[in-house]
Amino acid sequence: MVKKVFSLALVAFFWIASCWYIPDAQAFTEEQKLLLQSWRIVNQSYLDETLNHQNWWKLREKFIKKPLRDRNETYSAIEEMLATLDDPFTRLLRPEQYHSLQVNTSGELSGVGLQININPETKLIEVISPLAGSPAEAAGIEPRDSILEIDGVDAKTITLDEAAAMMRGVTGSKVSLRIQSGQDKTAKPRNVEIVRDRISLNPVYTALDTNTDKKVGYVRLNQFSANAAKEIANRVNDLEKQGAEAYILDLRNNPGGLLQAGIEIARMWIDGGTIVYTVNRQGALGSFESNSEILTEDPLVVLVNQGTASASEILAGALQDNERALLVGEKTFGKGLIQSLFELPDGAGLAVTVAKYETPNHTDINKLGIMPDDVVTQNPITYAQIATEADQQYQEALRLVTGRTSVLAKAE
Known part of the structure; x- marks a missing residue:
């Protein structure tokens, strides 16, 4: 095994x-x-x-x-x-599900581009977030929407992995989803037909914002895939060479992925301190520490929302509790359980909850989420509006990171 x-x-x-x-x-x-x-x-x-x-x-x-x-x-x-x-x-x-999961974390897939979960209260399949630029995002599907049917099949009668498999498929093929809005509970369910496409899972997008007195490096992390940490390191080094003086790390609608990638990325920003505590079935406490050279000591603000989940919450919690960054946006999703994958002899696998995690301040966020330092709510925006004037959360982060550096920079 x-x-x-x-x-x-x-x-x-x-x-x-x-x-x-x-x-x-x-x-x-x-x-x-x-x-x-x-x-x-x-x-x-x-x-x-x-x-x-x-x-x-x-x-x-x-x-x-x-x-x-x-x-x-x-x-x-x-x-x-x-x-x-x-x-x-x-x-x-x-x-086939085990193989698809491995492909997903390696950075490529074909389908509609939805990250999904089971809502522990309603037992419905719920959208964590659509992937940026995906067919699902273009169809207007939003975080917290519930999937009631997939091609006419009642979603309550299938597992999470079966639902994911039904939404994956050949590029150009169609799938029909019946969606209940998570924003407006009084709205009637709607049918959405989506054309599957090849989904780019490039985990990192960066840009340099020069519209303020300081050059601000914008880093959006979409998923904690196998190459995410390496991409972050390369992109931040490039921004440093371009003269970036402060950073905004965008973890909104990031559903997580490989936790080891999250730990490695946290170590790139935190100059000493605990990243996360883990608690196993015996109640034994383990921890992951920051023990490597950081990328930069520049001020940092992190953007989060209700689609920020799992490994994203570990990274956000580590940066917040170590006072390395302020969090701006909305309360995070609240998934504090850890699964391990066990491969079976026939190529199948078991995902088993083996532990839970706590933030460096020993906060258990499961089903509770992480509350930002600066709560800024906003209506859903399109992919093209992210990090623009229409993005109120980004504008607030920009104000903080350029105007309150003494609060944000750990070195100061």
Whole structure:
């Protein structure tokens, strides 16, 4: 079994699988063995030791007695078993879903360009954010919108990964979504037909704003993919050479990704201090520290909103609690759980909640989010309006980063 570590927020955990003795193991079929391996992974690593206050061993006996005549029946049994945990983040990833997840974090995909989650209260599939410049954004889909149907299929009857797979597809093909507005709860659901396209996952966009007394480097991070940290380093170094004197880091509508990338990026800005604490099932506290040379000591403001989630919240919380930056915008999404990916022998995978995280000030933000230092609400704007006069949050960040440097620069 190969263990891979990932996040919607994800973290590098070192785990050694202990071998469980199973009487008459040779008598089990290949399908039963796959189910038992999935059961053991959860039993050994799931964050909640009570496993949702149920007898996990008794559940094992129940599911091993099911008729597992083929791989689909085995997958269905594993999914049914995991559903008893009542945790949408702990789930089976069938081989095609597992592969798609790996492709997604590597930086390329084809589909509509939506980052989605399960709302823990409504149980509906909810939009974290559309990707910048994606077909979904062009169709007017916004953060917190709920997806009720996909091509006529009731979204309540499918898993999060099945929903994602249904929205991916060949460039030029169409998919129909039934959307409930998250902004206006009284609005009637609407049908939206979207043409799939190749989605660019270039994680970083930068520009130099010279419209103020100081040159301000604007850095927008769209996703914590595998190359995000390297891209940030290269782009900020370029901005430094262009004379940037202050920075705005835009994490709005960034749903997260690889937590290790978030930790590496935090280390580029924080000159000593804790990045994040992790708490495992035994309550043991671990931490990641800043121990590397920073890119710049220039003043920094971070933009956040309700689409800022997971690894983005870890980065924002680290910068806020270490007093390296002020946060401007709206309260963040509030996802403070950590998943690890476990690869199964047949190419499928398990995403399992293995820990939770706390900000450097030991704040648990799960379902609560992070409150900005300067709350600025604004109506949704288009991709083209980001970092322009129409972007009120950006304008406030620009005012702060150019007019209150003594508050923002840690070195001062």
